Amino acid sequence: MELWYTEKQTEAYGITAKIKETYVREQTDFQDLAMIETEEFGTMLILDGMVMTTVRDEFVYHEMVAHPALFTHPNPKHVLVVGGGDGGVIREILKHPSVEKAVLVDIDGKVIEYSKKYLPTIACGLEDPRVEVIVNDGYMHIHDHKNAYDVIMVDSTEPVGPAVELFSKGFYQGIYESLKEDGIFIAQTDNPWFKADLIQSVNRDVREIFPIVRVYCANIPTYPSGLWTFTMGSKKYDPLEVDETKIPEIESKYYTPRLHKAAFVLPRFVEDLCK
Incomplete structure (x- = not known):
């Protein structure tokens, strides 16, 4: 059978x-x-x-959450991941030597526990001395830590259950206040084929808070439609102004220095959602 x-x-x-x-x-x-x-x-x-x-396609998502923001910020030292209990984004963050501390806040400790057991190649960075793992509400952590982080990454599920608040304007405002004066945040924002309304609403809310907002895409075969979007909000640094020739090569399977800007070139129908 x-x-x-x-x-x-x-x-x-x-x-x-x-x-x-x-x-x-x-x-x-x-x-x-x-x-x-x-x-x-x-x-x-x-x-x-x-x-x-x-295990087969995780590298796309985790690399594309972490590296565009970390190579846009000139000196990221303190990084927060909201969600992401599997540890994949943390693993990628640790490839950046400037990072002194990476904090993971996931509301569900069972995700962390079972990822360590069954996804060891993804969760391998969670025991690193630069990493602090907190089982708590990421929404509340953001509001309790003002001016604390250089980069904040929201590695959430889709906007259902405990992740609903992680797609709200109040959460994005809290992120803005939790970032330092030149901080950057990145969030996964689902796919343009089935969740066009979500991409539009997130883009609208983030634009009302951050002076620089950019959307980029990656191909992830096990995610709905395969085409996935990410939204970056930045207080100061524009990912499109990064000199890609100065981005160092790192161990990766998807992200490259040349892809850094290319990922922000959107298909027309996705571009139209971000106007």
Whole structure:
């Protein structure tokens, strides 16, 4: 008998993967969590029926959350990740020698626990001495830490369950206040095929708070539609003004210095959502 996992990405569309083994299925205090082994994408973390990461394609998302912002800021020392309990963004942050401290705040400790056990190549940076892991509400952490961070990265699920507040204008205002005077924030902002309204609303809210706002894209095959957007809000530095010839090469599989600016070149239909 074959077992398949299907994520319904809309009421009429989904993606499916053949399952080799189920490691964990648990209702945590915040969400339904599953860790499964798939034949095509390896180990897969699923929260509330949505694919969060897989061993095969995780590098795209994690590199593109971390590196565009960290190579735009000239000297990022203190970095916050809201969400991201699998540890992938933290792993990428640690590739930047200027970073003195990286703080991870995830509301669900079970995500962190099971990622360490079943996703060791992704969660490998969580024990690094430069990293502080906090199991708490990221929304409240932001509001309790003013003028504290050079870069803030929001590695959230889609806007359902505990992540709803992480897509609100009040949260973006809190991020602005939690950043230092030249700070940068980055958030995953879903896909333009099925969540165009979300991209428009986030872009509108962030533009009312930050003087520089840029949207960029990456290809992530296990995420809805495969085309994924990220929104950057910056107080001072424009990613399009970065001299790509001065971006050092780092260990990566997706991000490159030449891709830094190229990722901000949007398809016309995505560009239209950001006007």
